[in-house]
Amino acid sequence: MAEPMKIRAILQGDTADVRILMLHPMETGQRKDAKGEIVPLHFIQSVVVTHNGKTVLDAQWSQAVSRNPFLGLRVKGAKTGDRIGVTWTDNKGDKRTDEVAVSATSQ
């Protein structure tokens, strides 16, 4: 099963600085394992970020995004305690959703 994401959402003025770290192998389908067999394509295809349930970012990814992907974005009009939700879906249909509250200062 998919590992939990690490999400930080820190308020800077009226904008939330959101940083997301997902744990995923992001296999390109070109790499060979120790036995010389090609490791099949396995990557996150879709990432949706919501702010209090409203979609603010809808991303489509290819296998060119690095392993354990990082995603940073800014959400305008955010307040302390607002919910930032992140859902990713990979090409095998695996899914993971996590949520954090926007915090005022760095933790």
Add this chain to the structure above:
Amino acid sequence: MNIMRRSFLKLAGSIGALATAGAAGLLRSVETWAATWNKSGFESKAVTDVLNSLGATGAPESKDIVITAPEIAENGAVVPVAVFSKIPNTQQISIVAEKNPFPLAATFDVAGGGEGYISTRLKMGQTSDVWAVVKAGGRYYVAKKEVKITVGGCG
């Protein structure tokens, strides 16, 4: 007895209808998701094809798009790339690594309170230009920045 049977049938019917509706809803969400994933763009092998698939052929270069990426990246497996579009009403940002086997790396649709700023990490096979393709107010703009790669990250 007859009335009991009626109400039971009615109940069973409504449960059945609900279940079908639920299944249909699920199916639909998977379908729309599959439809939005830009398959032709992600499978394109040349930047011109990628631009075509986005509908951004011949888009002008814009100085209001700032690409933040290292001039020299030692490890092609992890190249930090950030794109900041100062163009008003930025709707979409795509990142393209020109000489990757499949150049289109990611497309970000910005909505609501999302700002025209994205940062992520890419794999890059070799030294090449990184393109940012920005859609704002229904029009496309591009920007480029060269990133030198010491060790490729596609193998």
